[in-house]
Every structure is written in structure tokens, then in C-alpha cells.
Amino acid sequence: MIRVRSLVLLVVIILMIAACAPGGSTPVPGTPGTTPAQSEPVASEPAESEPAESEPAESEPAESEPAESEPAESEPAESEPAESEPAESEPAESTPPTGGDPVVGGTLAFGGAALAASLDPALTSDGESFRILQQIYEPLVDLAPGTVDELVGVLAESWEGEPSDTEYVFNLKQGVTFHDGTPLNAEAVKANFDRWQGFAEEFQANAYYYGAVMDGFGPENLITSVEATDESTVTITLREPSPTFLFGIALTPFSIVSPAVLESTNADDPTASTLGTEVVQGGTGAFVLEDYVPAESATLSRNENYHGEHTAYLDRLIILPYADPAARLQALQGGTIQGLDLIAPADRAAVDGVEGYQLINRESYNTLYLGVNPTATEGSPLAEQAVRQAVSHAIDREGLIAAFYGGGGSPADIFLPPTSGWFDSVGEGVDVYDYDPDAARTLLADAGYGPDNPPVVNFWYPTEVTRPYMPDPAGLHQAVTTMLEEVGFQVTPGSAIWGTEYIPAAQNGEYDLHFLGWTGDFDDPSNWYGVHFGYSQGEPAAQFGCDIEGLEAAIDEADAALDETERGAAWNEVASIIQSEVCFATLVHGDTGIALTDQVQNYVANPTGSESFVDIWLSGE
Numbered sequence: 348m349i350r351v352r353s354l355v356l357l358v359v360i361i362l363m364i365a366a367c368a369p370g371g372s373t374p375v376p377g378t379p380g381t382t383p384a385q386s387e388p389v390a391s392e393p394a395e396s397e398p399a400e401s402e403p404a405e406s407e408p409a410e411s412e413p414a415e416s417e418p419a420e421s422e423p424a425e426s427e428p429a430e431s432e433p434a435e436s437e438p439a440e441s442t443p444p445t446g447g448d449p450v451v452g453g454t455l456a457f458g459g460a461a462l463a464a465s466l467d468p469a470l471t472s473d474g475e476s477f478r479i480l481q482q483i484y485e486p487l488v489d490l491a492p493g494t495v496d497e498l499v500g501v502l503a504e505s506w507e508g509e510p511s512d513t514e515y516v517f518n519l520k521q522g523v524t525f526h527d528g529t530p531l532n533a534e535a536v537k538a539n540f541d542r543w544q545g546f547a548e549e550f551q552a553n554a555y556y557y558g559a560v561m562d563g564f565g566p567e568n569l570i571t572s573v574e575a576t577d578e579s580t581v582t583i584t585l586r587e588p589s590p591t592f593l594f595g596i597a598l599t600p601f602s603i604v605s606p607a608v609l610e611s612t613n614a615d616d617p618t619a620s621t622l623g624t625e626v627v628q629g630g631t632g633a634f635v636l637e638d639y640v641p642a643e644s645a646t647l648s649r650n651e652n653y654h655g656e657h658t659a660y661l662d663r664l665i666i667l668p669y670a671d672p673a674a675r676l677q678a679l680q681g682g683t684i685q686g687l688d689l690i691a692p693a694d695r696a697a698v699d700g701v702e703g704y705q706l707i708n709r710e711s712y713n714t715l716y717l718g719v720n721p722t723a724t725e726g727s728p729l730a731e732q733a734v735r736q737a738v739s740h741a742i743d744r745e746g747l748i749a750a751f752y753g754g755g756g757s758p759a760d761i762f763l764p765p766t767s768g769w770f771d772s773v774g775e776g777v778d779v780y781d782y783d784p785d786a787a788r789t790l791l792a793d794a795g796y797g798p799d800n801p802p803v804v805n806f807w808y809p810t811e812v813t814r815p816y817m818p819d820p821a822g823l824h825q826a827v828t829t830m831l832e833e834v835g836f837q838v839t840p841g842s843a844i845w846g847t848e849y850i851p852a853a854q855n856g857e858y859d860l861h862f863l864g865w866t867g868d869f870d871d872p873s874n875w876y877g878v879h880f881g882y883s884q885g886e887p888a889a890q891f892g893c894d895i896e897g898l899e900a901a902i903d904e905a906d907a908a909l910d911e912t913e914r915g916a917a918w919n920e921v922a923s924i925i926q927s928e929v930c931f932a933t934l935v936h937g938d939t940g941i942a943l944t945d946q947v948q949n950y951v952a953n954p955t956g957s958e959s960f961v962d963i964w965l966s967g968e
Contacts, residue, residue, distance in 0.1 A: 447948070453965040454663040455947065458675040458687035460813045462645055462668045464846030465553070465623035466636075467614070468602040469543055472555040473850060474866055474956045475812070477599040478688070479645050479666055482960055483526075484602030484630040487517055487536070487581075488593055492951045492959070495712065495870040496768070498593055502531060502603055502631060510590040511909055519579040523654040525605035526628035526635050533575035538606040540573040540583070542615060549617035552854055552889070556878070560595035563883035590909055594869040599957070605629040633659040633961035642668065642811075653961075660964035670811040670845075672818060679704075679942055685965070686943040686950070691818050692753025698942045707941040710766050712954035713866040714759045714875075715816035717742070717827065717932040722892030723859045728794070728802035735929035737790040738860070739780035741834040742827055744934055746782075750826060751819050752937055759933035761922055762865070762875050766954065769872050772915030778926040787834040801837040806860040807853070812845035815939040815956060816864035823862065856889035863890075864937075866956050872918035873906050880925060881906075893930035 463476040468484050471477065487503040490496075500506070502523060508515030523531040543557045546564050554564075561569040569589060574582045585592065595601070604622070608629030609615070612622040622629075626639050633655060634647035645666040649659040667684060669675040672691035678684045680697070690698070690706070698704035719738055721730040728734045744758040757765065761774045796802045808824035809817075817823060821842075828838045841858070843849040853861050868874050880888055881902055887894040901924060905917035925931070941952060946965050952958065 449660045449949070449962075449964045450966060451660050451964070452662050454665060455661050455686065455960070455963065455965060456665045456667060456684040457960075458667050458669050458678050458684040460668065460670060460672075460675075460689055461811060461845055462639075462642065462666065464850060466625070466627075466639065467620070467623035468604070469539075469546075469557065469600050470550065470553040470623055471600060472553070472854075473846065474814070475668075475846070477957060479647075480602065481599045481632070481957060482634040482647055482664065483632045483636050484599070484604065485632050486597055486599070486601045486603065488597045490594075490597055490869060490953070490955070490957065492962075493953050495867065495954055498597060502536075506593075508593070510592075511588050513585045513588055515583045515585075515592070516576070517581045517583070519581065520654060521579060523631055524652060525608070525631055526650060527605050527607055529605045529607045531603070531631060532578050533581045535606045536581045536603055537573045537575045538609060539603050540570065542609060543601075544568055544570060544573075545615070547615070547617045551883075552851065554600070555854060556595075556598055556600040558883050559878040559881050560591075560598070560601075562881065565884075567884060587907065588909065589906070590914070591869070591871050591873050591906075594871065594874070598868050603631065633959070634664055637663070644668075655961060657961075659961045661960065664960050668811075670813065672813055676942070679944070686941065686947050688939075688941050688956070689813050689815055689818070690940045690942045691813075692751070692755050692938070694942075695753065695940065703945055705943045705945060705947070707943065707950060707952050709815070709939045709941070709952045709956065710954040711757070711936050711938050712764055712766055713814075713816040713864060713937055713939070714762055714764060714933055715814075715823075715862065715864040715935045715937060716759070716762070717934060718853065718858065718861045718863055718891060719929055719931050720856055720859055720861075720890070720892045722894075723856055724805065727804070727859055728796065729804060729859055731794050732928060733790045733794045734796070734802055736780065737787040737794075737834060738831065738836075739929050739932040740783045740787040740790065741830050741836070742780075742932060742934060743782040743830060747823065747826060747935055751823055752935060755938040756935045759936050761926065762879075762931075762933050763872065763922075764867070764936045767867070767872075767875075768870055769915060769918065772912075773872050773918045773922050775919055777919070777923045780926075780929075780932065784830075784834045791835050796835060798835070801835055803837045803839065804831075804859040805839040805841055806831070807841040807843060807849070807858045808862045809845040809849040810842050814864055815866055816935065816937040817862060818937065820862060854890050856892050866954075868955055868957070872914075872921075876918060876921050876925065877902060877906055880921070880930065891930045893925070893928065895924060895928050895930075898924050 459475050459478055461475040463471065463479045464473055465471050468480045471480060485501045487501060488498050489501045491499045502520055503517040504520045506515060506517045519531060519533060525531065544564060546554050551558060551564055558564060569585050570583060571586050572584045576582050608627045612625055612627060613619040614622040626636050628635060633650055633653045635650050637648045638646040647664045649662055651658060669678060672694060675687045676694045676697060679687050695706060699706045719729055719735050721727055748754060748756045760779045761777055763770050763773055791802060806828060808820045828840060831838050843852060853863055865875060880893060882899040901921045905921050908914035908917045943950060948964050948966050949962050
């Protein structure tokens with residue numbers, strides 16, 4: 348009897364100890380929306396105060412692989428992107444990805460270089476805008492996580508259509524609703540395509556991607572019709588086959604917005620639209636836009652009714668802008684943020700291999716270039732090919748890499764980076780401009796310029812931003828200015844704020860010389876050369892003013908080529924024309940990286956920089 352009582356007492360003691368042990372929020376995979384009691388969301392003004400410590404689970408979860416691990420969501424076949432349908436009235440289950448048990452709850456504060464240039468996805472073209480908007484809005488299809496050449500369905504459950512076809516049929520996912528409660532249906536998709544195709548002229552410069560992917564706007568663009576065949580089927584007919592059509596509509600600017608929100612924000616009226624500035628519930632994504640303070644913060648909260656394989660693990664995601672890379676790092680080290688993008692090359696040693704931090708390298712998939720526009724200024728010396736060639740010869744690319752990229756980048760002989768599968772075929776035999784200041788001086792002299800008659804150019808750079816290809820815009824500008832002046836140019840410097848001033852002015856062709864760059868969206872030459880130099884209704888891209896005989900026809904031929912060998916050769920012809928004429932000077936392919944605290948789990952980097960936060964969670968460590 349005494350032995351039985353002792354055993355009972357021992358069991359009671361064990362149970363009491365277990366009840367008092369830490370771990371008030373044990374990970375509960377399969378319980379969507381469960382928020383730990385200790386996890387206090389950050390207030391909506393994160394820039395002034397550090398986010399509350401996110402402790403979603405004090406009991407240690409199973410060992411989790413950091414961001415390099417792929418999420419366990421099985422990558423569906425291209426035409427069958429979703430294996431299961433969540434019930435219309437029920438949020439999706441939190442299915443744990445590989446890498447340990449996910450923890451539901453907590454707030455992740457993440458530092459970027461800027462906030463969105465616009466909250467209207469169709470009117471954006473930069474990575475900082477995409478970082479925010481792709482969490483809120485979704486396209487019909489998207490790139491599979493971590494890839495540049497594999498498509499999966501998002502709002503489209505499946506589709507029919509091949510690169511050689513002119514008709515694509517999209518079968519929409521059932522039971523999806525926009526954040527405002529409006530159901531996703533074929534008419535909603537049609538409303539968005541009709542809006543983009545019919546953009547007023549005032550919108551078209553900022554609707555950069557639609558014009559590039561669809562060869563302009565209006566009835567002459569690539570799309571001849573968009574039909575809501577039935578409630579959940581959309582049929583899109585093209586004027587001609589387009590090998591990259593599906594990849595094009597996978598981009599953030601082709602995200603589908605609630606038609607009710609389009610109407611309430613006057614989205615079609617360039618003089619009255621508030622879609623780009625107003626906090627609205629127009630998306631279908633894993634996060635809902637909760638608050639947006641321009642130049643200060645974007646606060647997103649979990650969409651409890653998300654249609655994906657699971658709802659977001661995070662309660663909230665807060666994006667904070669730090670134009671200065673050093674300020675981003677200080678915010679990480681001080682605990683204001685738990686992650687940052689575009690860590691400066693010189694700052695990598697502060698986190699690489701350091702306890703409490705993780706550094707995730709992105710495969711280089713970007714290019715910094717110097718835009719060279721012969722039409723920006725009347726009577727510009729850049730109208731002469733020799734002067735443009737002198738610009739390219741004047742720049743010491745290796746010197747820029749040593750000074751600003753920590754030695755980690757590579758010279759950009761052509762626009763495509765070496766990591767592209769098309770690099771060899773497109774780059775074969777094209778003109779390469781080595782650093783040769785003597786050749787630059789000779790070219791200027793042959794064009795009639797000298798010390799008493801220097802070619803005068805204005806040269807602009809962006810402020811309040813860093814980019815994967817441009818870690819220090821002001822420093823790079825000063826260095827290149829010095830190089831140009833050393834060979835005989837007279838340079839008038841200029842600067843403008845990145846999102847609101849610089850990008851529109853550059854894309855409208857207002858600068859003689861300007862820094863910009865590109866991070867590829869998917870692996871095809873059209874996403875590099877076609878997007879930048881494609882003609883729209885017979886007009887060349889205003890950004891470069893590069894109207895060269897034969898260029899439009901060469902681009903059209905390359906864009907239409909279906910055979911891989913023929914396509915590579917055709918884009919090689921385009922690259923040869925552009926390199927010879929120096930429509931721009933390609934400079935550097937920059938290495939990039941993401942720095943995180945060890946608390947951040949399951950961050951999957953993509954070479955394009957397009958990364959979803961739906962699979963990320965915070966450990967209790």
C-alpha cells in the first residue's frame with residue numbers, strides 16, 4: 348500500500364513539474380492561427396521603438412534547418428499546382444515544412460532599403476516594392492520557391508497552353524476570397540487584365556512590366572482577348588505565340604486585385620486613383636496590409652483565411668526602410684529588426700559565422716549599368732557613337748568591385764550574368780569594353796572634343812536606397828564621375844529620391860547618364876534585353892532613347908523564336924547591336940546576401956530576390 352501511494356505521489360509530482368515548466372506556446376502544427384500568449388505583436392509604429400521580443404515558443408522546437416532548406420510543400424506539377432482545395436469557409440491548415448516544427452506566432456521586423464514606390468502592384472517595377480506587395484497580392488502563376496525557371500500555380504489551379512500556342516486556359520482555384528471578402532472568379536481576373544491593357548497614357552510609363560511583357564498597351568498589344576468562359580475559367584488569346592507569356596504574368600505587377608477595390612479607389616483614373624497610396628484589402632495573399640506610413644513602415648498581419656497549403660506562421664510582418672546599409676546592420680545588431688536584405692559587402696564579417704546570426708548568400712543574378720541616353724538633352728554629345736563608346740572604356744569595373752563590392756562581384760561584360768543559362772549563347776562575340784582610358788581619350792578626340800571643348804553630360808544617381816547591384820549609389824557615382832573626368836568629360840552631377848523621383852525620371856528618359864540595374868525575374872534573355880529595349884507601338888524605350896535601325900526587328904525576331912538554339916542566336920544579335928551602339932554600359936554583377944538572427948527559420952532565398960514570408964517562423968530561442 349505504501350509502495351502504491353509512493354508511486355501515485357511520484358506521478359503527481361512529475362505532473363506538477365511539467366505544468367510549471369516553461370513552454371506556454373508549444374508549436375502546434377496543424378492548428379492554424381494559434382497565437383502564443385507571450386507573443387505580443389509590435390505596435391504599428393515600429394520605427395521609433397524596438398519590436399517586442401517575439402517568443403512564440405519557449406520550449407525548444409525540433410532542430411530546424413535555416414533558410415537554405417526547401418519548404419516541405421511539395422512542388423506540384425506545372426499543370427497541377429494545387430493538390431488539395433481548402434474548404435471555402437475554413438482557413439488552410441498550417442502544414443509544417445521540412446526543417447523542424449514550425450512555430451505559430453510572433454512578429455518579424457525586417458529591414459529593406461526602401462518601402463514601396465506605389466501600393467498599386469501594376470505600377471511598380473522595383474524589388475523593394477515587390478518585397479511588400481507580393482506578400483499581399485498574388486498572380487495566376489508564380490516561380491517555384493528558390494527557382495528562376497519553374498512555374499507553379501497560385502490563383503490558377505491548373506492551365507492549358509504551350510509556348511507555341513496562342514490560347515491559354517486558366518482554371519481558377521475554388522473558394523478563394525480577396526481580403527475584402529470579394530470572391531475570386533473569372534470576371535475578377537478579366538477586370539484586371541482589361542485594366543492593364545487599357546491603361547491611360549499617364550499610367551503607362553509606370554506600368555513598365557505590362558508594356559514590356561505585352562508589347563505595349565491597347566488593342567495592338569500581345570493580348571487580343573480575355574474571356575471569362577465560366578465562373579472559374581479564364582481564356583486568354585494572344586496575337587502570336589509568346590515563349591515567355593507565362594513567366595511574364597508570374598511577375599508581381601500582374602497580381603490580381605479585388606474588382607471592388609479597383610472601383611472604390613478609382614484605379615482606372617490617373618487623376619483620382621488612390622490605389623497606390625491607400626491602405627486597402629484588395630489582395631488574396633498570405634498577409635493583409637494593416638498599416639502603411641510612407642518612408643517609415645509597412646505593417647502586415649496574417650490572413651487567417653489564406654487559401655494556400657497553410658496560413659502564415661507569423662502574426663505580423665513589419666518592413667522598415669533603411670537606405671544606409673550601416674543603419675540596417677545596426678538595427679539588426681540592436682534588436683530593432685530580426686532580418687535584413689542587401690547586407691553591404693564590408694558588413695558581412697559582422698554576421699558570417701558569428702554566434703546568434705546567419706548569413707544567406709543569394710546566387711548573383713543582377714547587373715549594374717550606366718544608362719546612356721543620346722536624346723535626353725538637345726544637342727547631347729552622346730548622340731555620337733564614339734562618345735558613348737568612350738564612356739564605357741573610361742570605367743574601371745575591377746576598381747569599382749574592389750572599392751564597393753568587397754571584391755565579391757564580377758565585371759559585367761554583357762547584360763546577362765554568368766549564372767544565366769543563356770550567358771554563353773547570347774554573349775558570344777559581342778563587343779566588350781575593357782578599361783582603357785587612352786582609347787576613351789582617342790575616341791573623344793576623333794569626335795572633335797578636347798580640353799578646350801569637353802563633352803558636357805549630366806549624370807544622376809538615386810538617394811535613400813541601396814540595391815543588390817548598387818550597394819553605395821553616392822560612392823559609385825563619385826568614383827565613375829572621376830573616371831569620366833579623367834578622360835575628358837565635363838560632368839554635371841544630379842541626384843533624386845529613388846522611388847518617387849528617380850525611377851520615373853529615368854524611365855521617362857530625362858537623364859544623359861544614370862545608374863540603374865536589374866535583377867532578373869526569370870531566366871530568359873527577353874527579361875533582360877526585351878524588358879529594357881523593347882519597342883512599344885514602334886517607339887523605343889524612353890529610358891535609353893536607343894532607336895537604332897534594325898533593333899526593333901531583331902528584338903521581335905528574338906522574342907518569337909521557339910527553338911532554344913535559334914532563340915539564343917537571335918538574342919545574341921540583339922545584344923551585339925546594343926553593345927556596339929552602347930545604349931548602356933554594363934558595369935558589375937553584384938553579390939548579395941540576407942542577414943538574419945538565429946531566431947528566424949526557413950527563409951528560402953531566390954536569385955531574383957522575390958521571396959515569400961508565408962513559410963518563415965520565429966523559433967523560441
